[in-house]
Amino acid sequence: MTFSVRVVLSALGAAFTAYLAVGGMLWTTPVEFPLMLTASVVLFLATTWLCIFWNVRPADAPSDQAITAGLGGRAVLPAWAGVLALANVAIVPSATWYAAGEAARLESFATWSLGGIGALMAIVMVRRRPWVAWIGVALLAVEATLWIGIVNALALGVVGAVTWVGLAQLITRLLDSAARDTADLTELQRASSEWLASQEGRRRERREQVQRALSVAGPVLARTVETGGVLDDEERMEARLAEGRLRDDMRGPRLLDDRVRARLEAARRRGASVTVLDEGGLEGLDDDALAAIRGELAQALDDAHSDRLYIRTSPHEKTAVTVVGRSRLDDDPDGEEHVDLWHEISRPASDGTSPVRDGADA
Incomplete structure (x- = not known):
C-alpha cells in the first residue's frame, strides 16, 4: 500500500x-x-x-x-x-x-x-x-x-x-x-503490552506458588486441625519440612530444582537449619546457566554437614551463589559457631561455559 x-x-x-x-x-x-x-x-x-x-x-x-x-x-x-x-x-x-x-x-x-x-x-x-x-x-x-x-x-x-x-x-x-x-x-x-505480559506472568507465578503451597502444606494443616494441634514427632518433622519448603519457594525459587529440594530436605531431616535467599544477581541468565548453577549447588549441599546452612545469591560480577556452613565443635557444643563450609559458585561465562568452583570447602 x-x-x-x-x-x-x-x-x-x-x-x-x-x-x-x-x-x-x-x-x-x-x-x-x-x-x-x-x-x-x-x-x-x-x-x-x-x-x-x-x-x-x-x-x-x-x-x-x-x-x-x-x-x-x-x-x-x-x-x-x-x-x-x-x-x-x-x-x-x-x-x-x-x-x-x-x-x-x-x-x-x-x-x-x-x-x-x-x-x-x-x-x-x-x-x-x-x-x-x-x-x-x-x-x-x-x-x-x-x-x-x-x-x-x-x-x-x-x-x-x-x-x-x-x-x-x-x-x-x-x-x-x-x-x-x-x-x-x-x-x-x-511498553503497555510488555507490562501486561509481565503482570500475567506474575499472576501465573503466584497461582503456581499458591498451588504448590497447598500441595505442600495442605496435608500437614489438615492433620493439625484434625488432631487439634497435638502432633507426634514424625508429624512435627513433616510440618517443619513443609514450612522450610514453603520458605524456600518464596525466598529463592530460581535456585531450586528437584535435586536441590531433595538436598535441602535431607539437611533439615538431620537437624540442620537452612536459609535460602535470592537477593538478585541471577537476572538475565538462561535456563542452561541456571541449571548448571543448581547442579553445583546440589553437589555442594550433598557434601555439607554443617549445623546451619546459608545459601545466598550474589550480584557480584563473578560470583553467582555463595554457600556458607557454620557449626559448633563436637567437644564444645555450647561454644561459638565456626565456618566449616565456604563455597562460591561462579557466574557462567558469556560464552555459555559452565560455572567453575571458585571457593573451597572449609
Whole structure:
C-alpha cells in the first residue's frame, strides 16, 4: 500500500511538472531563439524528474519521518542535486525570457518558468532541502524582478512559488510531527503490552506458588486441625519440612530444582537449619546457566554437614551463589559457631561455559 501511494504521488508530480513545461512550448508568437527555449524546458524537466525519482528509498528516512516516507516522502536530496536545482533557478528563467524576446516576455510561454521553478523548489523542500528551496525562491524573485519588473513578477508567479514552497514546508513538518506522535504511541503501546505480559506472568507465578503451597502444606494443616494441634514427632518433622519448603519457594525459587529440594530436605531431616535467599544477581541468565548453577549447588549441599546452612545469591560480577556452613565443635557444643563450609559458585561465562568452583570447602 505504501509503495502504491508513493508511486502515485511521484507520477502526479512528474505529470504536473510536465504540464508546466508544455506551457513553455506553446508559442503564441514567434520566439527569437527557439532552440534555447526548448533547451531550457528540457533542462527543467530533467532536473525536476531527477529530484523526484533519484535515491528514492523511504527506509533511509529517519524513524520520526515514517509517515512522510509512507506518503511519498523521500530520502534527503543529494547535495549535488540541490546545486543543480539552484543552477536551474539561475539558468531556466533567464534563458526563457531571453529566448522569447523583449516583446514576448509577458506571454504565458515566457512566464511558465515562474510556476515551473516554484514547483521544483517545492519538490526540493519535500526532499529535505529547505534552505536550498528558499534560496531558490529568493533568487527567482530577484531574477523575475530584473527581467519583467516587480509588479509583473508578483502577479505572474512569484507569489505562487512562495506559497507552494511554504505549504510544502508546512505539510512536511506536520507529517513529521504526526510521525513522531505515532512513534511515541507505538512505544507506549509496546511498553503497555510488555507490562501486561509481565503482570500475567506474575499472576501465573503466584497461582503456581499458591498451588504448590497447598500441595505442600495442605496435608500437614489438615492433620493439625484434625488432631487439634497435638502432633507426634514424625508429624512435627513433616510440618517443619513443609514450612522450610514453603520458605524456600518464596525466598529463592530460581535456585531450586528437584535435586536441590531433595538436598535441602535431607539437611533439615538431620537437624540442620537452612536459609535460602535470592537477593538478585541471577537476572538475565538462561535456563542452561541456571541449571548448571543448581547442579553445583546440589553437589555442594550433598557434601555439607554443617549445623546451619546459608545459601545466598550474589550480584557480584563473578560470583553467582555463595554457600556458607557454620557449626559448633563436637567437644564444645555450647561454644561459638565456626565456618566449616565456604563455597562460591561462579557466574557462567558469556560464552555459555559452565560455572567453575571458585571457593573451597572449609
